[in-house]
Amino acid sequence: MVALIGANGAGKTTVLRAISGLQRPRRGKIIYKDNDISDMEAHRLVKLGISHSPEGRQIFSRLTVLENLLIGAFIKNKQSNIKGDIDYIYSLFPVLKDREKLPAGALSGGEQQMLSIGRSLMSSPKLLLLDEPSLGLAPLLVEKIFEVIQTLKKIISLFCWWNKMPIKPWR
Ligand SMILES: Nc1ncnc2c1ncn2[C@@H]1O[C@H](COP(=O)(O)OP(=O)(O)OP(=O)(O)O)[C@@H](O)[C@H]1O
Numbered sequence: 001m002v003a004l005i006g007a008n009g010a011g012k013t014t015v016l017r018a019i020s021g022l023q024r025p026r027r028g029k030i031i032y033k034d035n036d037i038s039d040m041e042a043h044r045l046v047k048l049g050i051s052h053s054p055e056g057r058q059i060f061s062r063l064t065v066l067e068n069l070l071i072g073a074f075i076k077n078k079q080s081n082i083k084g085d086i087d088y089i090y091s092l093f094p095v096l097k098d099r100e101k102l103p104a105g106a107l108s109g110g111e112q113q114m115l116s117i118g119r120s121l122m123s124s125p126k127l128l129l130l131d132e133p134s135l136g137l138a139p140l141l142v143e144k145i146f147e148v149i150q151t152l153k154k155i156i157s158l159f160c161w162w163n164k165m166p167i168k169p170w171r
């Protein structure tokens with residue numbers, strides 16, 4: 001887990017947007033798994049395993065919670081276990097299951113953050129970029145969000161061990 005820390009306006013969001021292909025770097029290169037991905041389009045980067053939960057959540061407020069999650073799986077084919085992935089997200093964030101059919105705009109700020117993280121997990125990323133996941137949340141919810149991030153890291157480490165891969169597979 002890597003944290004990028006800086007004052008307001010330091011450029012944290014810009015770095016994340018450049019990595020996930022939403023902005024082009026003016027200088028320098030972005031190297032991922034030994035490849036230069038500086039000019040790659042965002043949707044292709046998702047296929048390479050990079051997923052971004054943006055600052056301010058940016059969920060689709062008129063679509064339901066379930067529809068938002070399904071959009072996160074846009075790179076997956078019909079044969080893949082999308083329902084299993086959704087059940088997994090619901091196990092991390094049970095409140096999303098309860099609100100499944102509600103428009104995402106009706107969720108509280110914390111619930112929208114859970115949905116944003118859930119949506120970015122739907123593509124089964126290898127590199128998950130979270131921009132200010134605790135912004136504007138009550139302390140209890142912040143704890144919950146960071147608990148889930150810890151759980152995800154443990155699961156990924158276990159997965160890497162099981163597959164005899166190094167913990168940082170992109171290195
Ligand atoms: N598209 C853009 N065009 C011009 N300037 C921009 C653009 N996007 C961001 N900036 C500027 O670049 C700087 C870095 O912005 P960025 O949003 O990356 O900061 P940040 O570290 O995420 O800040 P915060 O903690 O407030 O979220 C800011 O001065 C911002 O105004």
Ligand SMILES: [Mg+2]
Pocket residue numbers: 012013014055131
């Ligand atoms: Mg920012």
